[in-house]
Amino acid sequence: MPNPTAAMLVIGDEILSGRTRDANMHHLAGQLTAVGIDLREVRIVSDDAPAIIAAVRAMSARFDHVFTSGGIGPTHDDITADCIAEAFDDSIDVRDDARALLQAHYERSGQELNTARLRMARIPATATLIDNPVSTAPGFAIGNVYVMAGVPAVFQAMVASVLPGLTGGAPLLSRSLRVMRGEGDIAGPLGIFAADHADLSVGSYPFQKDGIYGANLVIRGQDQERVDAAFATLEQLFVS
């Protein structure tokens, strides 16, 4: 049986203007190759609704899976979700499930869920959410299209959420712990923890915020009890 095929659509002006160099394409290409899915085409388009809609329709019709990155943030030029809804003739509005995720996230961090941030809860009616263990605002899947963030750490975490479901494996459950220490401090004990939990996937997604280094540590597995137990151990290790 031939391998399943895939395409990627990168949305945004940063790469086309030469300001930034692609990281997500390279990451996805490697991940897909590793699981035996053939990445056949990549398109990069700017924040332009007709271009996005046309590309999504063309690629969705031609390939088994389509992955998009970029354009799902809180600013006016984040138009990906609305374009995807239109490409699938679906309706779109702020959805209660996505709003609840954001509400809880911003309450925890003491920030306001303002109108701009609420944009990130605009999800097509028939889509299912994609877990974002790094910064909460979800991606979504509709038809054979997986809509993910452009920030590399978030993109990578979402790819890790999505891929097991495409390769016939059971969907992975995840729990994540935000640790306000640099990865250099974390790496030693985290490596031992990962070796002790070889049946789970343990990831570290570093960030820097207001000059402070931190990381989101993500545990993924198929069994909720195992994941919960490992999470409790992780908390003991890194939250004192």
Place this chain on the structure above:
Amino acid sequence: MPNPTAAMLVIGDEILSGRTRDANMHHLAGQLTAVGIDLREVRIVSDDAPAIIAAVRAMSARFDHVFTSGGIGPTHDDITADCIAEAFDDSIDVRDDARALLQAHYERSGQELNTARLRMARIPATATLIDNPVSTAPGFAIGNVYVMAGVPAVFQAMVASVLPGLTGGAPLLSRSLRVMRGEGDIAGPLGIFAADHADLSVGSYPFQKDGIYGANLVIRGQDQERVDAAFATLEQLFVS
């Protein structure tokens, strides 16, 4: 007046498989931005004739300029030239002008112009050649499409050959000198030479072959006499 628009088509499996990370897209994006041409879309397709032909036709119709990279080498999977000819309903065969360039190049280097290398002289009948000061085998322009090599040093040299003609400047003439010394040895005197010839463009394209470092030094300018005089000086400097 709005800026002219452009698109890029990257041809080949290396990036899609994750083996290599794109360099040409980033280079072209920066160069186009610098001269006020808007890069609106990039597509990456594999060595697949229908995909290449469809992409070239779609992009050529929609944008002012289209740049391609990859698939014009000597091996069986280098099918770009034939695909471009088909996209423009043009005929294609080994062309005398391109063959003469390759013949002279391989005679100088004592290598045989075999059947495989002769593939690089297959050029659509109505195309014009694009200068390749690094490794001789030419690119070509047909309609609004510029067909260039995938090897980054060659791609960059071809972009430098093509861009002035797109921005209303006079076409540049070039002469190149192959120097079998590393760039670290060359850089000092070459910097002084470039400063002494501020009306010309002076480029260095390094290579490594059989463990020996070298560089193709390229002089570009609008006036043949100035270019020739500068070339003579360059020879005195670096060929002893």
